[in-house]
Amino acid sequence: MTENNVQAVPVDDSVGRDRAPHAGARTSRSGALVNWVMGRGTAMPAIVSLIAIALFFQWRSQYFLSPTNLGNLAVQITLVAIIAMGEVVVLLLGEIDLSLGSLVGVTAAILGVLMANYGLPWYLAVPIMILCGAGFGAFQGAWISLLGIPSFVVTLAGLMAFLGLQLWILGPQGTMSVFDPTIAAITGTTLPAVASWALAAGLVAAILGSTVAAIARRRRSARALALPLILSALALVVTALFNASRGVPTAFLLLLAMLAVGWWITERTVPGRHLFAVGGNAEASRRAGLPVSKIRLLAFTASGMLAAVGGLFAVSYNGSAGTLTGGGTLLLEAIGAAVIGGTSLIGGRGTMWSALLGALIMGGVSNGLDLMEADQPVKYMVQGAIVLFAVSLDTILRRRQSRGRQPGGARG
Amino acid sequence: MNSSGDNARARWGFRVGSGLAVVMLSASLVACGGSGAGSNPPSAAxxxxxxxxxxxxxxxxxxxxxxxxxxxxxxxxxxxxxxxxxxxxxxxxxxxxxxxxxxxxxxxxxxxxxxxxxxxxxxxxxxxxxxxxxxxxxxxxxxxxxxxxxxxxxxxxxxxxxxxxxxxxxxxxxxxxxxxxxxxxxxxPGEIGKALGTWTMANTKDGDTIAVIAGSTTDSFAHLERDGWMSVLKPAFDSSSRKLVGDVWTPGWDPVKAHGLMDAILTSTQNNIQAVLAANDSTAEGSIASLKTHGLAGKIPVTGIDATLSADKLILQGLQSMSVWRxxxxxxxxxxxxxxxxxxxxxxxxxxxxxxxxxxxxxxxxxxxxSIVIDKTNMQTLIDAGAISKTELCNGIPAGTGPCN
Known part of the structure; x- marks a missing residue:
């Protein structure tokens, strides 16, 4: 059942090395909000890439870092980021989900039909679509976890079958318009300035408060204050930037909230921590008594559910569910985003935040090239180069980091 | 290799898991099945x-x-x-x-x-x-x-x-x-492109800026179509009576890509555009979604082609101006x-x-x-030809708009 994982793990010793500091991070309970970067530094290479990209495009086009454009970018990346979150969940297990693009399309179609043809209100249609997504994910998860069929095969079959289902649901007209104001508001509105400042202030208080409390209890040295300060400053600067134009986009806030919840589940709950364990070494996890099958089933249910959320955002973004929804390069961009953000394809290493960072890099490059009015061939080549560059940087930095850290062991 | 406990757990998990999955899938299939059948109008009657x-x-x-x-x-x-x-x-x-x-x-x-x-x-x-x-x-x-x-x-x-x-x-x-x-x-495609160009010229005035969103660069139709409208618009661009911005290709005619492209055009022109020449209804849809965010939807003309149902609805809502139908x-x-x-x-x-x-x-x-140009005034043509159903077209559209009553 799990032979592929049994063989894969001993060959790749880097997984074991990288997991050591991660385990160290877990032992500390304080400063929960900031641990994601303190513990591992998984995100650092992606952050370096992101800053380089931002500076390059600001140099080429004066508008890249303008408040208006950042407002656009924050909404543009949400769909890829949400799908990338679903991908991170299964990548942590060392699995892959190729069906997420089709699942976005099919759940969007379900929402479109329920609202446009059956006149269901959003508060009924949206839960149904999310349940459908979770159901489709669980169905695939059952084949993978219980019958031991490789996830690549099951979700490849899902990619085709769910695309078929999407086209069948949409029928001959091909596109369902969804004009519901609540659905449109998801990606179409921004937070009032006052509310956004209140939220930012609350966030800063939470970040700094938890860290200061940890320091006071001597769980942390005073040096640990540096990162929370940076994050707080970032939150305030971003809020100010957004408010200089249309305001903080609702979609971006929802994304951040989902990322926070996703991060908490994967790193602070038992099933979440089991993801890392199974992804690191499935056979060892099984011998240790972890419910490996159940974890796989849960992971694919979660990724299907996230795809449905992505479907909701997709419908909101263009005001319709169509045959093109969830198609194109969405799936590959999402896998790319997860990997660029620092999540390993082999399993056991990664973080929810890599979905955001990767999506920002992919989306930022695409948006920057759009601002430069670059030709399509150039865009494809540049995007390919960025993917390769970002992942190489990640690999090289990680190798040096783990080599330097070897004698000392975990930090954080 | 497995202990009997593991086996038991696996079997239990299998039953519960597959049962759950089957129930969920069949529930969703039933839900979708009904709706799928319901959504199919008698095509090409x-x-x-x-x-x-x-x-x-x-x-x-x-x-x-x-x-x-x-x-x-x-x-x-x-x-x-x-x-x-x-x-x-x-x-x-x-x-x-x-x-x-x-x-x-x-x-x-x-x-x-x-x-x-x-x-x-x-x-x-x-x-x-x-x-x-x-x-x-x-x-x-x-x-x-x-x-x-x-x-x-x-x-x-x-x-x-x-x-x-x-x-x-x-x-x-x-x-x-x-x-x-x-x-x-x-x-x-050349004639259709010309029609779009002519319509856009007629619906803009001297000094106006036209944002051009072309189709998929891998599709020969998109190139011939663009040649068509450029044959009409190029003299105006050359004489500065109209200003061209954008002129970008949309990969796979994808509305999501068109949305991003339009965002970029609006940012770099600081919303100073007076018309959108979109190569088809998909790119028009993406452009309109972007115009909505920037408060321009319904205020400037937007073209399209194919007269798809969702585009027809956008036309009735005053967000898209026209489409070309064959x-x-x-x-x-x-x-x-x-x-x-x-x-x-x-x-x-x-x-x-x-x-x-x-x-x-x-x-x-x-x-x-x-091909004919379809707008709010002659949408009945599509209903008469059986290309779209009136019920579906008027669903969600206020009565008294176009052919809806």
Whole structure:
């Protein structure tokens, strides 16, 4: 059942090395909000890439870092980021989900039909679509976890079958318009300035408060204050930037909230921590008594559910569910985003935040090239180069980091 | 290797898990199944045939003239042509092929030549698969191939294969770059592009800035269409009476990409645009979504083509200004007429073809399907032609708008 994982793990010793500091991070309970970067530094290479990209495009086009454009970018990346979150969940297990693009399309179609043809209100249609997504994910998860069929095969079959289902649901007209104001508001509105400042202030208080409390209890040295300060400053600067134009986009806030919840589940709950364990070494996890099958089933249910959320955002973004929804390069961009953000394809290493960072890099490059009015061939080549560059940087930095850290062991 | 405890747990998990999955899947299938069936309007209804332009009758081949203008009995003007004809469609993702072109063509063939068997194959957007389907059709005894090419260049191989077996090929809608194509039936992307350009000129004034969102760069239609509107607009751009911004391609005609492109144009012009020339309804939809965010939707003209249901709704809402429509049923009818000519070895009437098109360096006779501009005022045309259903069009649209009451 799990032979592929049994063989894969001993060959790749880097997984074991990288997991050591991660385990160290877990032992500390304080400063929960900031641990994601303190513990591992998984995100650092992606952050370096992101800053380089931002500076390059600001140099080429004066508008890249303008408040208006950042407002656009924050909404543009949400769909890829949400799908990338679903991908991170299964990548942590060392699995892959190729069906997420089709699942976005099919759940969007379900929402479109329920609202446009059956006149269901959003508060009924949206839960149904999310349940459908979770159901489709669980169905695939059952084949993978219980019958031991490789996830690549099951979700490849899902990619085709769910695309078929999407086209069948949409029928001959091909596109369902969804004009519901609540659905449109998801990606179409921004937070009032006052509310956004209140939220930012609350966030800063939470970040700094938890860290200061940890320091006071001597769980942390005073040096640990540096990162929370940076994050707080970032939150305030971003809020100010957004408010200089249309305001903080609702979609971006929802994304951040989902990322926070996703991060908490994967790193602070038992099933979440089991993801890392199974992804690191499935056979060892099984011998240790972890419910490996159940974890796989849960992971694919979660990724299907996230795809449905992505479907909701997709419908909101263009005001319709169509045959093109969830198609194109969405799936590959999402896998790319997860990997660029620092999540390993082999399993056991990664973080929810890599979905955001990767999506920002992919989306930022695409948006920057759009601002430069670059030709399509150039865009494809540049995007390919960025993917390769970002992942190489990640690999090289990680190798040096783990080599330097070897004698000392975990930090954080 | 497993302890019995693990086995038991796995079995338990299997039962619960698969039970759960099956229940959820069947629940969702039932939900979707009902809605799927409900969403299918009767496409290309036979009654729509009678509504085509009156001028068409004049150009009909003699053998078909009696039956074509009316939806009367199929036997009236049908020929005794026999044999098989293959209709090769490119993909399932564009709804029109399997929901409109396929049924319309079969309907007209049945009416004009009831003894001819139609083989319909859909390639999964894969040129190799389409070639295999062409070979299979020829092996099954198809006497004529009607091809909507997945790839206009690679489909030349289909034409060569068919020619080797003495099977003529009719290019349908999309060009095939082979000098051995027998006839071409389709719309003229250049003319449609010109129509968009002319309309945009008429709806802007001196000094206005026009944002141009072109189609997919991999699609020859998109290039010919762009050439069409540029032939109208370029003098205005050169003389600075209009300003061009954007002029970007949209990968795969994807509305999500068009949305991002429009965002970028609005940012770099600081919302200073007075019209959007979008290459089709998908790119128009993405552009409009972006215009909404920036508070411009409904305030500036936006073009489109195809007159899809969702675009028609946007037009009724005042967010899109126009779309260009060609009757698929007319296109299928012309094609079936020419197929009957090929099967019976008769020559089509001299005035059947409207122009020629250069394919693979040779001049090929072409029948262009006329296109009309659709806006709020004449949307009833689409309902009359059976292209869209009034119920679906008016769903969610305030009464008194366009044809909705």
């Amino acid at each position: 036979p009654s729509a045939a009678a509504t085509t332009a009156p001028s068409v009758a004049a150009s009909l081949p003699a053998s078909a003239a009696a039956s074509a203008p009316a939806s009367a009995g199929a036997s009236a003007g049908s020929t005794d042509a026999t044999g098989k004809v293959a209709f090769l469609l490119p993909d399932n993702t564009t709804p029109r092929w399997t929901s409109q072109d396929g049924p319309s063509f079969e309907k007209w063939m049945k009416q004009l030549a009831p003894n001819v068997q139609v083989i319909t194959n859909v390639a999964n957007n894969d040129p190799q698969q389409q070639l295999s389907q062409a070979q299979a059709a020829i092996a099954q005894g198809a006497k004529v191939l009607v091809v909507v090419a997945v790839d206009g260049t690679q489909a030349a191989k289909i034409v060569e294969t068919a020619n080797a077996a003495n099977v003529p090929v009719v290019a349908y809608t999309r060009q095939i770059q082979s000098p051995n194509v027998k006839y071409m039936i389709g719309d003229d 009757s698929v049923d007319d296109e299928a009818k012309y094609t079936s007429q020419i197929v009957v000519n090929l099967l019976t070895g008769t020559a089509p009437p001299a005035d059947f073809f409207t122009s020629t098109v250069t394919l693979g360096g040779a001049s090929i006779p072409m029948k262009a399907v006329p």
